[in-house]
Amino acid sequence: MRHLPFFLTLPAAAISTAAIVASAHAEDFLTVQQAQQELFPDADFFLEAAITLNDQQLDEIKNIAGVRQRQNIQKAWRAESKGQLLGWFLVDDVIGKHDFITYGTAISVEGKVLGIEILSYRETHGGQVRLPQWRANFVGKTFQDKFKLGQDVPNISGATLSCRNVTDGVKRLLAIHKIVLSGKK
Amino acid sequence: MAQLEKRMKPLMGCFVEIAIPQTSSTQAAFRAAFSRLELIQQLLSFHDAASNLSRLNASKGRQVVCHPLTLQCLRLAKAVTRASAGRFNCTLGAALTYRDLLPAHSYHEIYAEHLLVAGSWEDIQLTATSARLVRPMLITLDGIAKGFAIDSAILELKHMGIEEGWINAGGDIRVFGDVVLPVAVRDHHGKEHLLGGLQNASVATSTSIATKDFPGVLLDGSGKALAPLTSTVISTSAWRADALTKVAAATNADDRADTIAKLGGRWISL
Numbered sequence: 001m002r003h004l005p006f007f008l009t010l011p012a013a014a015i016s017t018a019a020i021v022a023s024a025h026a027e028d029f030l031t032v033q034q035a036q037q038e039l040f041p042d043a044d045f046f047l048e049a050a051i052t053l054n055d056q057q058l059d060e061i062k063n064i065a066g067v068r069q070r071q072n073i074q075k076a077w078r079a080e081s082k083g084q085l086l087g088w089f090l091v092d093d094v095i096g097k098h099d100f101i102t103y104g105t106a107i108s109v110e111g112k113v114l115g116i117e118i119l120s121y122r123e124t125h126g127g128q129v130r131l132p133q134w135r136a137n138f139v140g141k142t143f144q145d146k147f148k149l150g151q152d153v154p155n156i157s158g159a160t161l162s163c164r165n166v167t168d169g170v171k172r173l174l175a176i177h178k179i180v181l182s183g184k185k
Numbered sequence: 186m187a188q189l190e191k192r193m194k195p196l197m198g199c200f201v202e203i204a205i206p207q208t209s210s211t212q213a214a215f216r217a218a219f220s221r222l223e224l225i226q227q228l229l230s231f232h233d234a235a236s237n238l239s240r241l242n243a244s245k246g247r248q249v250v251c252h253p254l255t256l257q258c259l260r261l262a263k264a265v266t267r268a269s270a271g272r273f274n275c276t277l278g279a280a281l282t283y284r285d286l287l288p289a290h291s292y293h294e295i296y297a298e299h300l301l302v303a304g305s306w307e308d309i310q311l312t313a314t315s316a317r318l319v320r321p322m323l324i325t326l327d328g329i330a331k332g333f334a335i336d337s338a339i340l341e342l343k344h345m346g347i348e349e350g351w352i353n354a355g356g357d358i359r360v361f362g363d364v365v366l367p368v369a370v371r372d373h374h375g376k377e378h379l380l381g382g383l384q385n386a387s388v389a390t391s392t393s394i395a396t397k398d399f400p401g402v403l404l405d406g407s408g409k410a411l412a413p414l415t416s417t418v419i420s421t422s423a424w425r426a427d428a429l430t431k432v433a434a435a436t437n438a439d440d441r442a443d444t445i446a447k448l449g450g451r452w453i454s455l
Contacts, residue, residue, distance in 0.1 A: 157368055
């Protein structure tokens with residue numbers, strides 16, 4: 001057979017790296033500041049400008065976006081360059097059945113999505129990852145060996161988690177932009 | 186081995202995670218890889234009525250000029266459809282719209298009652314710059330495009346001098362360079378099976394698991410739903426692993442290992 005992909009017996013040196021990646025599903029990707037810089041590379045200033053929503057506005061968001069806004073305080077920053085408004089950076093959480101996701105969204109002055117970055121992603125089911133124990137399970141095992149799966153969740157193939165919770169969240173943020181932020185300078 | 190930096194974005198209906206070593210070009214490489222994924226999503230999306238693929242599907246037998254990446258993916262999809270004798274079948278779009286798993290857009294108005302539930306590889310004609318569907322049918326690249334996008338993004342990373350790393354697009358994973366990535370498979374019962382360390386290879390899994398969040402259904406080559414199962418394949422490239430999971434799912438349990446081996450993958454029995 002051509003191009004046989006290969007799995008290895010892990011040499012001792014590779015194990016520490018393998019163990020690091022094992023925590024991939026309880027992960028912080030970017031800080032708020034890093035995500036701001038990534039999504040608004042031209043900005044020189046981010047002014048914290050949290051939005052407080054009243055009940056009427058929460059209803060309006062539901063009507064526009066089709067999804068309910070749970071919190072009445074929405075974390076937001078103005079992205080500016082030389083005093084000029086470039087757009088808005090909003091940080092939001094969505095909670096799925098198994099996962100808890102914090103993400104940042106950049107929205108232009110006109111209300112267009114400029115980019116989305118996942119800040120942190122947690123899978124909440126299963127136990128906490130305990131690296132040393134898991135690593136012990138891995139030593140000297142090959143692909144063919146039957147592993148006893150511990151509490152830990154490494155990189156999972158299959159049962160794709162839909163990102164619909166985030167796309168619904170972004171719809172909500174666009175509604176907030178329309179109701180509260182559009183027209184601001 | 187260098188410390189890997191990771192980034193995640195919602196793309197192609199799932200969460201895509203990229204890990205590459207921390208170097209001076211890491212940020213530029215992340216940008217290049219994610220824009221490649223975004224471009225492929227834009228071109229090959231069945232959901233987006235304005236995508237390159239959707240224009241082809243609505244073309245009523247006319248020649249459609251396509252992006253080189255669209256043509257490349259169509260060529261692969263056609264080849265696997267042929268090589269697997271239709272067990273992977275990229276012409277099942279209409280079958281999926283009838284099941285409300287894909288949006289019908291205006292296809293039923295365009296083709297009326299002539300729309301075929303399934304076509305064959307011979308119905309797809311490709312030139313160096315364009316594609317044409319000979320019979321009224323809908324192409325869906327759902328079974329291969331995610332893998333194709335991963336391969337293409339990894340090529341972008343390599344062009345930028347990134348020597349190792351991995352991409353995980355909703356459970357389709359490819360690892361390149363020296364990295365060894367531990368991988369588990371989640372089956373259709375939600376049970377996890379630890380596989381081992383993946384290096385210079387791809388793993389993909391298709392499960393027929395219909396949840397509220399993810400209407401995962403596997404169809405056979407003629408568009409009939411298969412009984413619930415989990416199908417995992419490893420191969421060198423992600424597009425091949427991705428496509429072969431569908432071939433394995435539509436093959437008798439006894440013949441799976443051999444069939445997949447002949448097509449360049451390895452069937453994983455859990």
